[in-house]
Amino acid sequence: MQEIYLDNSATTRPYDEVIELMARVMRTGYGNPSSNHAKGMEAEKIVREAREALARALGCRVEEIMFTSGGTESNNQAIKGAAYRHRRRGNHIITSAIEHPSVLNCCRRLEEEGFKVTYVPVDSEGYILVEELARALSAQTILVSLAHVNNEIGTIQPLDQIGPMIKKNNPQTLFHVDGAQALAKVPVELDRWQADLYSCSAHKIHGPKGVGALWIKANTMLQPLLEGGGQEGGLRSGTENVPGIAGFGLAVRRSVKLMQANNDLMYGLKERLLQGLQKAGVTVSVNGPPPRRSAPHLLNLCFPGIKADILLRALEQEGIYASAGSACHSRHPQPSHVLQATGLDEDMIAASLRFSFSGLNSVAEIDTVVKQIVKSVTELRQILP
């Protein structure tokens, strides 16, 4: 059976070139970058080249890139690192109600430790209520942390509007952007956003799992979460994951180069999926902004009266993989906090599915998916009252 993978927000298939490069580095470039000999210098050069690739993709300086073990670590390092380091300046943090658990749970932990956190609400399409954010800003605010693209409904936040507003209130307030779902899909404009920190993850852009990065604007001080050998400028100790970093470097180079073509393809696929269903008479609504306005790879659909997990299973029988809610909590199903925050009621949430695309998907796949959904939904509607 042909498999159709539409869960690219959870993780993506690494590019063949990325796998080949990693295998080569694992075979021959096995040195420790800290070692003072040829094998170590070879490894150090591999890391440096990947760092340059990241810097080019983000439009920043090479020394501002810190490699981590992934998006979760990057977010933790940014948020906790900023909170602990700047605690004397204030104890207030602002985030939104629809962040990834690695941001929300970090903030909850900081609340337990005495920080005050404002969770700014969003509108029905998942856009942050900018006036609410403006009202929450105070002299005590040390950090604002927002995702550029939401991982469930694909809302792209107007960071060019939000960033300058934060800095106008207090230039010292740090602005952290979680770019895990945005990198290589939506342009990165760190200067325009007046951002200080940007998290990203390799496995969301056809790179390997277990590696990510945090951009730290020059002169931004963070408290390290890991102490040890002093790698990554003393901020992130631990022997570098050289093959993973190499794979990340190549993945970011390729995916940024292909961004326009992939985005055109994915916007087309989204539209084709939605219109295909509508033309077949399937009752369906879009969660989040209209498909053309949300991130290219995300389409969250609600099939009123249908149980999402049953539809998911029916699709899986046909080799079609999508998700309900995000992967991080789909093993312990709870209603999506993102859809809740957009004001969707429980029944609609339970009827919602997330389809997430990549440049590796094709029009033919989407046509198969449309056919299968139409078939499954028709069957399920007949069974269910």
Added chain:
Amino acid sequence: MESRKVYMDHGATTPLREEVLEAMMPFLREKFGNPSSIHAQGREARQAVDAAREVVAAALGAEPGEIFFTSGGTESNNIALRGTAALKPKSHFITSSIEHHAVLDVCKDLEEQGHRVTFLPVDSNALVDPRVLEEAMTPDTAMVSVMMANNEVGTIQPIGEMAALAREKGVLFHTDAVQAIGQIPVNVKELQVDFLSLSAHKFNGPKGIGALYVRKGVPLTPLYRGGGQERKLRPGTENVAGIVGLARALELAVQELPEKMSRLKHLRDTLIKGLLKIEDVILNGHPEQRLPGNVNVSFKYIEGESLLLSLDLQGVAASSGSACTSGSLDPSHVLMAMGLDHETAHGSLRLTLGRGNDEADVDYVLKILPPIVERLRNMSALYKKR
């Protein structure tokens, strides 16, 4: 002279085994799912992670539920220490003065956070005296952390004995076994430790992956917050290929350990014997209780760094001090704690043997080293003045 490539820096990192890469490849290629996804792709990844956990547990004498995957040895050490400290505010920690920086620097940070830390001294062979540990424990001691084997001089500590002393007093015991795994037998049930850190790239596994053993029922506060992965102790999408690679590497390392130990010991002792024939050379670390692959010697009157450079030019990869600190000019804190003077500490060379080394490697090093030492000494003012 024939030129040869000799890698004798296995203490810094080891080459990945082909069998390990083969085990990893499917999880980079077609089985790329996120273990948290409920569909078949995700379930396949989840099963691989679960199977790897069982392999690791079996290799260490632990239960699968006691194994947590991390991004490496540094993170494992940080979680064990900080995760305990967060639960026991303003308490007392005991460690040794020869730990890896991933323990030592965390302990220094804990001091800044208001905890009290005792750094146990070592003898001239880098051994911690269990009696000194016993005396150092106080009613508010929360945790003891002593490494199983030292990364620079290879001295193996009596961890079982020390863990028993801690247990008697109800004190938690952590051991950093990063250098020990794959070199000597490690069994958590025999050692009776509460926490044990390991790192895959030190035993021919991949970089960027490690594990922490946490004895069942021992609470820990997570370092990172996020999704529910690794039972919330270590959130973040699992590095599936890395985890599979770690398990395969550990499985192989344990299977081949008896043979590897005797082979490395033989090479090590040949190397030590040959090196000690050079005048004004001393062996650093314990003569017997040392890792099968570790050789650390000091050449008087020369700088270890210049020695390294000359060796590198002749194809030999070695180290002076540990890799992480070899960028700095400070003498090794391990050698200083053993009572070496600055000059002798600066003249140290670490040669760490591993899977790929053979007699010919040892012969080559023993052949090229004496002339290098002689040449460097002839350039040294200290040598002329002696």
